[in-house]
Amino acid sequence: MEKLVYALILASRKLRPYFQAHKVEVRTAYPLHHILHKPKTSGRMLKWAVELGQFDVEYKPRTVIKAQTLADFILEFSFEQEEEALVVVPISSITQDPEPTTPAPWWILKVDGAVNNEGLNLAREMRVDNLNVYGDSMLVVYQDTALLGIIPLEVKKQPSVPEAEERLQSTFTQMHCWRGGTYILREVHEEICGNHSGGSSLAQKVLRQGYYWPTLQEDASNFAKACDKCQRYANYINKHVVSLTSLVSPWPFAMWGIDLIGELPKVKGGVKYAVVAVDYFTKWAEAEPLTTITAKRLRDFIYRSIVCHFGISYKLISDNGKQFDSKEVRELCDNLGIVKGFSAVSHPQTNGQTEVNEVNHLLHLDMLEEIRSKAQLRIAAYQQRVARHYNTKVKARPLQVGDLVRRRVMPNTKVQAHGILGANWEGPYKVRAVL
Known part of the structure; x- marks a missing residue:
């Protein structure tokens, strides 16, 4: 139960604007509502319950989804072209040599998915050799065809999912190539379930989904760095870019x-x-x-x-x-x-x-x-210690002519209507000269 509540807490933190603006329905078969509102709740469950209490969250039981899933499947994968049929070929026609006789006629059987064998039993009594079966449940069709001792052969004129062959070839058979890796990284990073995570987190998510190629870590890091939205909404960079330059005598005789x-x-x-x-x-x-x-x-x-x-x-x-x-x-x-x-x-x-x-x-x-010599030695030693500590926090970002860079959005140029959800960086701009 704690894992389920913790998952809900993480979702509320990552999608906080949506939780604040809309009513959220949680469909679950577990009694999360009673657990979070128990008077004797203590520890982290109590802390999570208080955190979720600020949102309009309604817990509802999970309903039967079989019929709805079947309807969504038919709606998504139905085409206006000619209906596809399951071609049933008798085993005898495969194992025995064909005889030069008049070909048997083709019969058509249409079922609505009901769990019964009346149609196939009738076809077996009539000794039907060629039969086309049309049904809305492939599971029922495959189970019933076993009664006839036949081999079901599915003939498809085109893929059920557009571009399925190209995607499978680019993401599985050629997993090492950058084309397939780019598609997978894009789906995990910024599509419907993506949260624009960093390079290391993105590589781990791709690995948990069952995909791997030798340069996964490097590709994920480069892909996250090149993401336009990640660059625009990234945090401000406060690290120094150059090493400390010490002056032995800071502006004497000034x-x-x-x-x-x-x-x-x-x-x-x-x-x-x-x-x-x-x-x-x-x-x-x-x-x-x-x-x-x-x-x-x-x-x-x-x-x-x-x-x-x-x-x-x-x-x-x-x-x-x-x-x-x-x-x-x-x-x-x-x-x-x-x-x-x-x-x-x-x-x-x-x-x-x-x-x-x-x-x-x-x-x-x-x-x-x-006295002057001692003072100069003390100043030089102190400056060395300061420079050594300063340089440990330096992250160099060398720029060259032609590089694309982004500029920080200052408070006077920021769109006030965007509030805290506004972008922190604007651009890109091209470097024309390096000073």
């Missing part, structure tokens, strides 16, 4: 903090100010003494000490001083594509980068190279 120091004690040459720029990543400092703090002197320092030495940076951060927010500095940043930023008002002087960096350099100047 963001600088610049500030002024002074007024300092006057020294030779009248120098009493200094401009200092610090890289946010490497903490590298560039400084230059100044006699006056004008916008032109700051612009020359940025271009000569930062741009010419380290390249065009991404961002330059300073306080809101009029020298940094001047027309000359803004024009330089705009011409070179440098983003000009200002530090927070509550943390002036580029949030203390210049002052803190000055103290640190005075204390650790002698150990700077050793």
Whole structure:
């Protein structure tokens, strides 16, 4: 009983939209209704009963289907051509030599399938040699002809099923060829009883149906991958397609903090100010003494000490001083594509980068190279561990020019009327260039 209930549970899960939209009748000879609604039901049966309770499922006893099956069989395999008959040939006409006598006439016997032998007994009493029997039940005809001691020979002018000979030849006698395999895989995968299963499951289903050929597993996998509906409604692919590319120094000298120091004690040459720029990543400092703090002197320092030495940076951060927010500095940043930023008002002087960096350099100047080498080794070791873990989940999908690919359906392009039953992929599209 549990197997029957479990089969019903699987059907409700796979065909959930149909169970929710329609009333389902379960024809069975077993008391599933009483078992699922028993007050003492416990365990998984109780869990399954609750799951099936959300659907409109009605259990009905199985009725006699013999008459209906016979009617469906006659309706399906009946043709408008001339009726076929069962030719009955006496054994004596096969075992004995024919005599040059007048051929015996042919008699016709029509029965309605009733289980009786009156017609054949009458033919035997009349010593009928040639007899055509027309009946709607081949089982009754074959049983009755045994009473006459004759051999029944069925003469068919055409196959009872269209293209039966071609199908049998392609699927049985030439099972190893791809033509027969394609027909079987299509019937199991997407026809009336198919559920668009994957390659491994499809191969097992074909094997359970009694079919096998040497390349069954590979053919089933390729057939499932090439199915148009399976591609359109497949789940989103979240695996990485390329290996991790590590950078030893992730964008150094990209963001600088610049500030002024002074007024300092006057020294030779009248120098009493200094401009200092610090890289946010490497903490590298560039400084230059100044006699006056004008916008032109700051612009020359940025271009000569930062741009010419380290390249065009991404961002330059300073306080809101009029020298940094001047027309000359803004024009330089705009011409070179440098983003000009200002530090927070509550943390002036580029949030203390210049002052803190000055103290640190005075204390650790002698150990700077050793610290930098250790930091680079730690970064390289960490990146190797990250890349090793990342690459275990990479599934490469190399593409070439001319390949057909599908594009993911984004939320803004998805048809809202389809809801959760809408396709996840669209296309196919042809690859024109590989970057």
